Amino acid sequence: IIEGVTVERIRTVDGRAVGVDTDQGPVDAEYVVTCAGMWSHELGRQAGVNVPLHACEHFYLVTEPVPDLPAGLPTLRDTDNCIYVKEDAGRLLVGAFEPVAKPFGAEGLPTDRPFMQLDEDWDHLAPVYEKACERVPILGEIGIRLFFNGPESFTPDDRYLLGETPELRNHFVATGFNSVGIQSAGGAGKVLAEWIVGGRPPMDLWDVDIRRMLPFQTNRRYLRDRSVEALGLLYAMHWPFRQVDTARGVRRSPFHDRLADLGACHGESGGWERPNWYAPKGVEPVYEYSYGRQNWFEHSAAEHRACREGAALFDQTSLAKLLVQGPDAAAVLNHISSADVDVEPGTSVYTTWLNDRGGIEADLTVNRLDDERFLVVTAFSTQVRDSDWMARNTPDGARATITDVTSGYSVLGVFGPDSRRVLSPLTDADLGNEAFPFGTLREIDISYARVIAVRRTYMGELGWELYIPTEFSLGVFDELWATGQPVGLMPAGMHAMNSLRIEKAYRHWGDDIADEDTPLEAGLSWGVAWDKPGGFIGREALIAQREAGLTRRLVQFRLDDPEPLLYGNEPILADGSLVGRITSGMYGHTVGAALGMGYVTHEPGTPRDEVIGGSFEITVNGERIPATASYRPFYDPTGDRIRA
Numbered sequence: 247i248i249e250g251v252t253v254e255r256i257r258t259v260d261g262r263a264v265g266v267d268t269d270q271g272p273v274d275a276e277y278v279v280t281c282a283g284m285w286s287h288e289l290g291r292q293a294g295v296n297v298p299l300h301a302c303e304h305f306y307l308v309t310e311p312v313p314d315l316p317a318g319l320p321t322l323r324d325t326d327n328c329i330y331v332k333e334d335a336g337r338l339l340v341g342a343f344e345p346v347a348k349p350f351g352a353e354g355l356p357t358d359r360p361f362m363q364l365d366e367d368w369d370h371l372a373p374v375y376e377k378a379c380e381r382v383p384i385l386g387e388i389g390i391r392l393f394f395n396g397p398e399s400f401t402p403d404d405r406y407l408l409g410e411t412p413e414l415r416n417h418f419v420a421t422g423f424n425s426v427g428i429q430s431a432g433g434a435g436k437v438l439a440e441w442i443v444g445g446r447p448p449m450d451l452w453d454v455d456i457r458r459m460l461p462f463q464t465n466r467r468y469l470r471d472r473s474v475e476a477l478g479l480l481y482a483m484h485w486p487f488r489q490v491d492t493a494r495g496v497r498r499s500p501f502h503d504r505l506a507d508l509g510a511c512h513g514e515s516g517g518w519e520r521p522n523w524y525a526p527k528g529v530e531p532v533y534e535y536s537y538g539r540q541n542w543f544e545h546s547a548a549e550h551r552a553c554r555e556g557a558a559l560f561d562q563t564s565l566a567k568l569l570v571q572g573p574d575a576a577a578v579l580n581h582i583s584s585a586d587v588d589v590e591p592g593t594s595v596y597t598t599w600l601n602d603r604g605g606i607e608a609d610l611t612v613n614r615l616d617d618e619r620f621l622v623v624t625a626f627s628t629q630v631r632d633s634d635w636m637a638r639n640t641p642d643g644a645r646a647t648i649t650d651v652t653s654g655y656s657v658l659g660v661f662g663p664d665s666r667r668v669l670s671p672l673t674d675a676d677l678g679n680e681a682f683p684f685g686t687l688r689e690i691d692i693s694y695a696r697v698i699a700v701r702r703t704y705m706g707e708l709g710w711e712l713y714i715p716t717e718f719s720l721g722v723f724d725e726l727w728a729t730g731q732p733v734g735l736m737p738a739g740m741h742a743m744n745s746l747r748i749e750k751a752y753r754h755w756g757d758d759i760a761d762e763d764t765p766l767e768a769g770l771s772w773g774v775a776w777d778k779p780g781g782f783i784g785r786e787a788l789i790a791q792r793e794a795g796l797t798r799r800l801v802q803f804r805l806d807d808p809e810p811l812l813y814g815n816e817p818i819l820a821d822g823s824l825v826g827r828i829t830s831g832m833y834g835h836t837v838g839a840a841l842g843m844g845y846v847t848h849e850p851g852t853p854r855d856e857v858i859g860g861s862f863e864i865t866v867n868g869e870r871i872p873a874t875a876s877y878r879p880f881y882d883p884t885g886d887r888i889r890a
């Protein structure tokens with residue numbers, strides 16, 4: 247450890263970090279870890295690496311000695327009043343997590359000091375301190391010895407940044423600690439060391455993995471504006487579906503204003519403004535949060551029913567789209583995909599991408615446009631991760647390129663038994679089952695546009711995703727909306743999509759499946775092409791697991807009582823014993839109860855049916871609710887409706 251040295255830049259060769267230049271000369275290194283606190287953003291930027299964080303002023307006060315204060319008092323957290331109070335060598339220390347924080351260093355950070363104490367700001371802190379005095383009255387009677395104000399870095403989602411950066415190999419980060427850097431340091435250091443040595447995260451660390459960050463999130467104004475809210479959110483009520491208030495309107499689909507006119511209540515995810523639900527006329531599109539049924543519950547139920555019984559229109563523009571092309575594109579993709587994606591042009595394949603332990607690194611669709619071009623479609627949240635995974639697993643010299651074309655296409659989803667009736671008048675393409683079966687795609691005319699129509703669904707109904715070149719979007723939308731009205735087309739939001747998909751048991755990557763879960767455990771082995779020529783990454787591990795037998799399986803649950811709701815992380819009990827937790831949950835409006843899924847652990851070799859043969863309960867808010875377990879979806883288990 248060399249102290250008092252300034253790193254001036256990270257040295258790179260061929261996309262790899264190879265050391266650092268310091269004010270005392272160069273240092274070669276096999277690996278470089280940027281853990282420069284709030285300075286990490288700038289240091290990363292110089293090397294072309296996205297490290298999204300911004301500093302805020304962060305405060306605590308220490309009182310004069312408090313007579314007879316017992317040592318070892320527990321820390322008191324009063325989240326409603328945004329304070330914590332703890333005993334500190336005979337004094338009281340009062341820290342603040344105020345709802346509107348003060349960003350620091352937007353005009354540039356000082357580089358001449360490793361540790362900074364900023365000026366007192368009583369005007370800023372007084373409202374919080376007054377509340378503290380109400381909660382702990384003695385604070386109003388004793389003097390204050392120290393007003394401490396120090397800068398700390400905050401990330402856009404209040405979770406820290408760990409792992410290897412996708413832009414630069416052998417370069418890791420451990421930064422953006424959101425005021426919990428001291429308590430997190432031991433664990434963060436341990437897993438980072440294991441990550442470097444093992445070449446992969448030692449456990450599912452997606453929550454804090456830097457690959458979740460998107461390229462735009464390096465924008466300084468975005469970071470500054472979000473940091474104002476990020477600090478206080480740590481103590482704010484973590485309502486289900488809670489939305490952020492700052493840095494909104496960052497990424498808007500072309501349909502944004504049209505959908506707002508139709509009553510959309512937009513939510514923010516990865517910068518995207520996405521309609522979460524639609525307020526009918528006379529209702530304000532504003533959330534009223536609670537742990538029970540929120541104000542949008544019935545409106546979302548109506549959207550859900552429109553999709554099940556008629557036709558619903560979804561704005562799916564936030565999907566990430568990667569164009570993979572070249573003479574070797576098919577071979578490269580087929581080696582990465584567990585399904586066979588070397589299929590006829592015009593075929594859309596759902597596949598998982600596995601690591602060498604058989605864990606699911608990604609689940610997405612590979613759409614073959616022609617012999618040498620594929621459109622890989624994945625969630626907005628895994629845009630960077632999935633393209634990074636593909637780039638890493640593309641052999642040197644392979645004639646295949648990956649281009650992110652997310653901004654080039656908007657996406658409208660038309661789903662429901664009447665979706666064919668909505669779309670047919672707009673196109674001369676044959677949308678019949680024979681000409682356009684499930685799992686296929688065609689480039690077709692709609693309105694004045696050429697559109698890639700993919701017959702595939704996350705909602706479990708007949709329908710199409712339309713990939714529309716961006717500048718044609720509104721033309722297509724306006725005609726589609728007008729044509730859909732006589733058929734009863736309704737706009738539907740992300741909450742309805744979630745309730746629709748959970749009835750169909752469609753897994754959500756990051757919740758229900760991730761890099762520690764295999765397709766065998768997740769019930770996705772139906773998609774694995776075990777014997778395709780050349781094999782695929784993860785095949786050997788999967789075969790070994792198939793032979794050894796499983797010890798956990800993903801199971802669907804329906805609460806027997808229609809009243810309680812599921813949000814995820816609720817304990818699963820089998821015959822009274824804890825066997826797992828709910829990985830994702832949502833109310834199923836057609837099924838008429840809350841649904842969830844989760845892994846049930848069991849003895850090796852337990853027959854599949856026996857695993858769900860017991861009597862199940864899910865603990866909701868401390869109460870055990872009997873639940874029905876199933877491997878099959880609770881809605882349309884045979885999948886007839888998507889092939890209608």
Ligand SMILES: Cc1cc2nc3c(=O)[nH]c(=O)nc-3n(C[C@H](O)[C@H](O)[C@H](O)COP(=O)(O)OP(=O)(O)OC[C@H]3O[C@@H](n4cnc5c(N)ncnc54)[C@H](O)[C@@H]3O)c2cc1C
Nearest residue numbers: 252253282283285304360396397398423425426427428429
């Ligand atoms: C008032 C306050 C109270 C807090 N209370 C708590 C608490 O109770 N519990 C808790 O867990 N956390 C707390 N924190 C947060 C905690 O202090 C931070 O999360 C933690 O220090 C972050 O560690 P870090 O290593 O990421 O960054 P830092 O501690 O900022 O360390 C980064 C280091 O990198 C150095 N550096 C930067 N650029 C360069 C360069 N180019 N070359 C060489 N060196 C460089 C800096 O000089 C610095 O020493 C608090 C923070 C504040 C401000």
